[in-house]
Amino acid sequence: MYLKNHLLAGKYSGRTAHHLHCDKHCGRLLRPDTIVLHYTGGADAISSAHHLARPDTDASAHIVIARDGGIIQLLPFNTIAWHAGKSEYEGRTNLNRYSIGIEMDNAGQLHRRGDRFYSWFKREYMPDEVYTHCENGQATYWHNYTLAQIQSVFAVCKLLLLNYPIQHIVGHSDISSRKIDPGPAFPMEKFRHQLLLHHTPHQTPFGG
Numbered sequence: 001m002y003l004k005n006h007l008l009a010g011k012y013s014g015r016t017a018h019h020l021h022c023d024k025h026c027g028r029l030l031r032p033d034t035i036v037l038h039y040t041g042g043a044d045a046i047s048s049a050h051h052l053a054r055p056d057t058d059a060s061a062h063i064v065i066a067r068d069g070g071i072i073q074l075l076p077f078n079t080i081a082w083h084a085g086k087s088e089y090e091g092r093t094n095l096n097r098y099s100i101g102i103e104m105d106n107a108g109q110l111h112r113r114g115d116r117f118y119s120w121f122k123r124e125y126m127p128d129e130v131y132t133h134c135e136n137g138q139a140t141y142w143h144n145y146t147l148a149q150i151q152s153v154f155a156v157c158k159l160l161l162l163n164y165p166i167q168h169i170v171g172h173s174d175i176s177s178r179k180i181d182p183g184p185a186f187p188m189e190k191f192r193h194q195l196l197l198h199h200t201p202h203q204t205p206f207g208g
């Protein structure tokens with residue numbers, strides 16, 4: 001996989017990324033230095049991608065990653081998408097202006113009724129799809145992420161690190177107190193550590 005005109009091209013794991021037409025951006029993203037990870041909170045990747053691409057919804061993202069690892073690109077990486085909303089990180093606000101947004105197909109937090117687990121849109125999830133998070137003696141339940149999905153997110157992030165001056169990989173909840181995605185089921189610390197530890201920031205004429 002490689003980038004051509006800020007779009008994913010070539011193969012990853014024997015497949016190619018899909019491209020979906022989306023006009024919902026606001027101008028050029030000149031030097032993205034942050035990747036923001038989200039969950040869709042939706043039922044499946046295709047419907048979430050179409051929802052984000054629709055002209056009458058007020059959100060968009062660069063990429064949606066399906067549970068089978070499939071990648072759908074909505075916007076080229078040099079355009080500003082509407083994924084971060086009201087946001088703040090390390091003294092800067094409106095992170096859309098600095099970041100690439102990746103949405104992962106995931107139903108988000110689940111509700112337990114007896115031994116059964118349901119999403120906010122009332123779909124039932126089997127116990128092997130449920131991640132249990134314990135904090136202060138309190139358990140909460142979340143839709144898990146699949147290995148294929150995490151591997152695709154990793155591959156995309158690695159490519160972005162090679163092509164843009166990326167310095168931060170954050171979750172939506174790290175930049176907006178209103179948000180809880182991507183949630184505790186996503187191995188954020190490990191993921192960030194593996195990607196950024198040995199990474200030398202991309203050099204640019206402006207000093208990287």
Ligand SMILES: [Zn+2]
Pocket residue numbers: 037038039083172179181
């Ligand atoms: Zn989000």
